[in-house]
Amino acid sequence: FWKIFGVFSHKTTASQVSPVVVIPQFDKHRPKILESDTQDIYDNVQWNSSVSSQPPWLRFHLGITRWELYPHRDPNMEPLTQQLATHRIVSAVQKSGGTQLKLVMSFPNYGQALFKPKKQERDEETNYNLYYFSDFERHNAEIAAFHLDRILGYRRVPPAVGRLVDVVKEIKDVTTDRKLAKTFFNSPVGNVCFYGQCSYYCSTEHAVCGTPQDLEASLAVMLPDMSLAKRRSWRSPWRRSYSRSKLAQWETDPNYCVNVKKTPPYDKGTRLVDFIDLVVLDFLMSNLDRHHYETFEKFGNNTFLLHLDNGRAFGRHSKDEPSILAPLRQCCRIRRSTWLRLRLLSLPQYHISDVMRASLSQDPLHKVAPLLSEPHLAALSRRLKTVLETVSRCQEQHKDDPGAEDVIYDDLADYPRQHHI
Ligand SMILES: Nc1ncnc2c1ncn2[C@@H]1O[C@H](COP(=O)(O)OP(=O)(O)OP(=O)(O)O)[C@@H](O)[C@H]1O
Numbered sequence: 001f002w003k004i005f006g007v008f009s010h011k012t013t014a015s016q017v018s019p020v021v022v023i024p025q026f027d028k029h030r031p032k033i034l035e036s037d038t039q040d041i042y043d044n045v046q047w048n049s050s051v052s053s054q055p056p057w058l059r060f061h062l063g064i065t066r067w068e069l070y071p072h073r074d075p076n077m078e079p080l081t082q083q084l085a086t087h088r089i090v091s092a093v094q095k096s097g098g099t100q101l102k103l104v105m106s107f108p109n110y111g112q113a114l115f116k117p118k119k120q121e122r123d124e125e126t127n128y129n130l131y132y133f134s135d136f137e138r139h140n141a142e143i144a145a146f147h148l149d150r151i152l153g154y155r156r157v158p159p160a161v162g163r164l165v166d167v168v169k170e171i172k173d174v175t176t177d178r179k180l181a182k183t184f185f186n187s188p189v190g191n192v193c194f195y196g197q198c199s200y201y202c203s204t205e206h207a208v209c210g211t212p213q214d215l216e217a218s219l220a221v222m223l224p225d226m227s228l229a230k231r232r233s234w235r236s237p238w239r240r241s242y243s244r245s246k247l248a249q250w251e252t253d254p255n256y257c258v259n260v261k262k263t264p265p266y267d268k269g270t271r272l273v274d275f276i277d278l279v280v281l282d283f284l285m286s287n288l289d290r291h292h293y294e295t296f297e298k299f300g301n302n303t304f305l306l307h308l309d310n311g312r313a314f315g316r317h318s319k320d321e322p323s324i325l326a327p328l329r330q331c332c333r334i335r336r337s338t339w340l341r342l343r344l345l346s347l348p349q350y351h352i353s354d355v356m357r358a359s360l361s362q363d364p365l366h367k368v369a370p371l372l373s374e375p376h377l378a379a380l381s382r383r384l385k386t387v388l389e390t391v392s393r394c395q396e397q398h399k400d401d402p403g404a405e406d407v408i409y410d411d412l413a414d415y416p417r418q419h420h421i
């Protein structure tokens with residue numbers, strides 16, 4: 001889909017590389033590579049138009065469609081996640097933008113990953129006195145979100161895996177980022193810590209530390225660079241106020257959706273039901289922090305929504321957040337494929353908590369500790385029930401109002417989704 005051009009390595013000539021193969025030239029996250037270094041740390045590129053010669057990250061990029069990031073039963077998934085989990089990290093630099101510390105890591109085959117470190121214990125519940133916008137991000141939430149999104153049949157979260165990273169050998173020693181390197185220190189008990197530079201949580205008090213050098217982290221595969229596949233960012237109509245005292249309009253106006261349905265791009269095509277899909281995901285994992293979402297510009301308005309940035313999900317298992325479901329309650333509309341999938345995941349043989357537990361046990365960090373604790377898994381099935389009840393209530397209301405739009409949006413004909421696990 002992306003016409004990918006551009007060759008940058010001194011070693012690689014146009015004849016060695018097929019015209020569709022790429023190494024982005026303008027990627028600001030890619031460290032400047034000296035000619036003498038390239039041979040040591042990066043593989044000698046021998047890719048051509050034959051799929052078998054292409055590294056998994058490139059196959060992933062080339063496989064993105066208008067409907068999904070990767071196909072159902074993707075043969076590329078195993079090698080892709082395997083490489084994220086095991087390949088040698090040849091560079092780690094800070095990623096600018098956003099409020100929290102993140103790194104972009106590079107691999108010898110030019111693949112890249114977005115790194116988010118473990119900041120708190122896995123089963124720690126979010127402090128009740130913290131507003132959602134002050135909550136820390138969780139590396140296991142990024143991983144669990146990828147699994148949940150896949151189980152829901154969406155395939156809109158970039159694949160993410162857990163990995164134990166050696167903060168000295170795999171970050172400090174290989175970074176070309178001076179500002180990052182300067183923030184490393186030894187903690188009083190001898191663990192190696194660093195904090196980086198960012199707008200909020202980057203100070204000695206917010207340092208992330210290895211034990212003594214090993215640090216748990218999530219690594220998500222990087223999307224194609226912006227210079228190749230531009231993305232558009234959309235403000236969520238149900239965005240929270242991000243203020244301690246103000247409410248947003250949707251919180252007080254039960255008819256809020258009437259206007260949203262008249263407003264482009266929600267007035268046409270699938271955008272509204274695509275948004276509801278995202279809302280269902282967020283309610284299940286209790287993510288309050290969905291202020292924006294992104295789409296690939298190339299695919300226009302009738303395309304899937306990228307479900308990026310899930311670090312604030314799975315913060316609390318003992319409480320649900322009904323306000324996250326407000327768009328479903330207020331709009332009373334959901335894709336048929338999503339509704340069928342949710343009903344499937346409520347059956348005893350495909351119970352959402354069991355499917356998630358099994359799926360997460362494939363992650364490399366499962367050996368260290370389960371990615372989600374049992375109370376979090378139990379919360380999933382409780383919340384799934386709430387979603388299905390909300391749809392039923394909409395259908396009840398619909399019966400009394402014959403002029404109303406159907407609750408179930410029929411997408412089975414125009415949307416190639418599979419309905420098996
Ligand atoms: N897998 C990915 N590949 C490429 N870019 C990504 C990926 N995931 C996220 N991004 C981009 O990086 C930006 C920051 O990431 P993210 O939102 O996860 O960080 P954050 O620190 O939580 O940001 P914020 O504080 O704004 O919520 C996002 O706006 C998104 O465009």
Ligand SMILES: [Mn+2]
Pocket residue numbers: 098289309311
């Ligand atoms: Mn965030």
